[in-house]
Amino acid sequence: MIKAIAVDKDGTFLRSDHTFDEAHFEKIFNELMAKNLKFIVASGNQYAQLRSIFSGKEEAITYVAENGAVTYFNDEIIASHYFERELILDLLHTIIHDYKVNDIVLSGIKSAYINQDSSEEFIEFIKHYYYDIEKVADLKQVGNDYFVKVALRIKDEFKVKEVIAGLEETFAGEVRAVTSGNDSVDLILPEVNKGVAIQTLLTQWGLKNNELLAFGDANNDLEMLALTEHSYAMEHCSSELAKVAKYRAPSNDESGVLQVIETYLKR
Known part of the structure; x- marks a missing residue:
């Protein structure tokens, strides 16, 4: 039953x-x-x-x-389950500087945070998945919240595979990457x-x-x-x-x- x-x-x-x-x-x-x-x-x-x-x-x-x-x-x-702040900072640095991914959502308990220069097209896209959204000048400077996920939108399927493999190697045992459809990659804790x-x-x-x-x-x-x-x-x-x-x-x-x-x- x-x-x-x-x-x-x-x-x-x-x-x-x-x-x-x-x-x-x-x-x-x-x-x-x-x-x-x-x-x-x-x-x-x-x-x-x-x-x-x-x-x-x-x-x-x-x-x-x-x-x-x-x-x-x-x-x-x-x-x-929350990320340690130092891990979040390292993860954001790698995503932005090494993989040149800019369509990023930093998910906190209080809100979801995006770059203030995010395109209107990206903002409309994420509105289907996030209700509380806050624009910030620098994701790495967001404080006073607990972070549970980093979401990426990557439209190139080959780059999706590259980013997932690279991040799981760099942050082995610390971060797991899963696809959730619609060009989306979610970075979460392994457990x-x-x-x-x-x-x-x-x-x-x-x-x-x-x-x-x-x-x-x-x-x-x-x-x-x-x-x-x-x-x-x-x-x-x-x-x-x-x-x-x-x-x-x-x-x-x-x-x-x-x-x-x-x-x-x-x-």
């Missing part, structure tokens, strides 16, 4: 235009709550952005944000991922792994889907995730997540 459901957001729960069938979701969500099922939104996105999509459900949804770095329930942090965060929740709730239903589409969902035999990769997903998932769900543009959940509710 399924007792918890974990869904990725972009490319999984949301359609390509960043919308979802709200009426259909509301109907299913009410059924989930009536059956006392846990609902987890697990994403690389900022918590404030995730909360804005499911407004008014803070007391019913558990949010695993920033690829597992921070977990929230009822608007409070219940688990978190951080959605799977670890959700496993912690399942343990706290006294649930078994095979009581979890999980959905994803990208490599930052690998550990989450590996937790359970009830794992679904979306129709359009990474080749690596397709190998890990037990099943395939219809496209996110066809509300594939809601279709599958509905079949479980009917059992």
Whole structure:
């Protein structure tokens, strides 16, 4: 029996235009709550952005944000993993000076920080993933916050591979790079991922792994889907995730997540 459901957001729960069938979701969500099922939104996105999509459900949804770095329930942090400041400074220096990457988001608990000279096109792009955004003159000078992730947008797929390989070699054992789709690379702590965060929740709730239903589409969902035999990769997903998932769900543009959940509710 399924007792918890974990869904990725972009490319999984949301359609390509960043919308979802709200009426259909509301109907299913009410059924989930009536059956006392846990609902987890697990994403690389900022918590404030995730909360804005499911407004008014803070007391019913558990949010695993920033690829597992921070977990929230009822608007409070219940688990978190932060970078040491010295590591963040070294990482930013390498990204900016060695790899010449300028489209950077420094994710903190209070806000997401970007360079003040960031292009309007980049700002519009990240608004789909971050709700609280602050422009700063120098990312390395940002203080009075705890940092959980560094996100990069790199449009050249060959440079993506170069940057990931280079950073994981330079910062071996200190930083892990994962792709989350849409030309995005997330730099997180090695012990951080959605799977670890959700496993912690399942343990706290006294649930078994095979009581979890999980959905994803990208490599930052690998550990989450590996937790359970009830794992679904979306129709359009990474080749690596397709190998890990037990099943395939219809496209996110066809509300594939809601279709599958509905079949479980009917059992």
